[in-house]
Amino acid sequence: MQGTAIVIKLLGIILQYGLLALLLYFVYKLIKFMTKDSREIREDIYAVTEISNEEAVLTVLEAADATMIGQRFAFSDEISIGRGTDNDIILNDSFASHHHAVIALLNNLYVIEDMGSVNKTYVNGQAITGRQYLQSGDIITIGSVSFEFGR
């Protein structure tokens, strides 16, 4: 009888201090995780999509809308760019046409085609006429948005 009383007393004391320790431990861990997590979000912008070797990537370098900067769009055979909601990349930019440009795979190379836009599509600062082959590192400018093309 005496034995059980002592065990209960001891267990009680351990749990009492344990409870306080747990309360403190929770806050400590929470703050640690959350500071780490908020740091990760900032770096996360540059890794929106996983990129495999088979794909080409468009990286937004400049845009009027700051949230777009750093976004990456990966595609394998075709990607359409424009203001219309049926495009793969939707630009909320008044200088972009509804169906502005399309980049497509042709004979293992990527080709950009202007779809008859009003304000033209620029590759490395030159307005394109009709179709043009793209090389890795080319800068594509549509309205206020510039993309870097990469393979």
Place this chain on the structure above:
Amino acid sequence: MRSKSLLLIAVDFLIMFAGLGIIMLGQYPKVDYSPIPWALGAAVLGIAVQLFLIKGRFNDDIWIFPMVLFFSSVGIIMLARLKPILCVPQLRWLIIGMLVMVLVLYFSRQLKNMMQYQYILGICTLVVLCLSLLFGVEIGGSKNWLVLGPFSVQPSEFGKILLVLFLAAFLSDHKDMLKEARKKFLFLDLPPLRFIAPLLVIWGIAILMFVVQRDLGSALLFFCMAVFMTYMGTGSKSYVFIAMCFICLGAVVSYTFFSHVQVRFNIWLDPWQDAVGQAYQVVQSLFAFAAGGVWGTGFTHGHPGLIPEVHTDFIFSAIGEEFGLLGCTVIMMVYVLLFYRGIMVALNCKKELHTLVAAGFSIALFTQAFIIIAGVTKFLPLTGITLPFISYGGSSMVSGFIMIGLLLALSKKERVNGA
């Protein structure tokens, strides 16, 4: 990284089981095992919900839910100690709350679409608030309960959610008018009356709740929420100034005409005048904090049972007595972190409507915690209101989880390309 949040959930439930364990050791040899199956059920469901959140189909934030469970765990062990009869119902409400939260997340797309219908939301807010004005039943001094058969519901808890949604929709839609269509009046910029009429109605209802229902806490909360959200939506200090004038006027008028307001105010100024009478509750609460000291008396070793209504409004005094300054600080810090996280969610939203909704919910929860903590520590006049997720109460628990569900749904970053 994300799976580490399960550790926090584990700590939450360790707190719950350690607390229940202490209580059961105290009961030896006649131990009441009835809360154990419910607690286990809640633990399993909590872990399942967190796994669902980590998968991130409807949300991106995973730190808010562990914080909410932390509050619930503390609340449950305090209830098991203060009012053992209410422990199982509270666990049941916790389980219902978590299920409701998952449902809200599941239907988040539809709910987000419904957020745009401002006038329907406005009318719903009015109806819900007026329901309690018209058919309210008095329970525990406040006439803000609706009795529906076996259930009694506190409509103002759900009115809170509707109010945030309505104000967010209204403000994001009329922002330009509220900001630009201005008339100069003295040093204030005032928009035409018809644009601020809905705000005046909300403020008026808050005052009415205060006078008719004697529900000072909810009235103050509604008023603060309306003011904060107007300021966030418009960025105009004129509204804050007008609101301050409005509440000062309301306070002076109700102080001169209503005796219960005078009593509340006088108790706040000097509780020792009538320490065994009308100020008994506040005075006992202050004694509880004093008895707790820095480290607290130890769980189950205090006497918080002396405070009337200790299981709802005054649960923070019981925490102060048994966990001391340390426990109180931890609880307040977690409320601050919850608020911080909510504001982070708000700032990451793309649409202004969503930003306002997320910020509104964070502010609602935080202000509610602030008002009652300030009340029981006699920092502000005492106002009866629940401590979110800790106090006993089904309505408050479920409405809290609905808010958290919507907040989590808004944390989902939209992967739509472009703006």
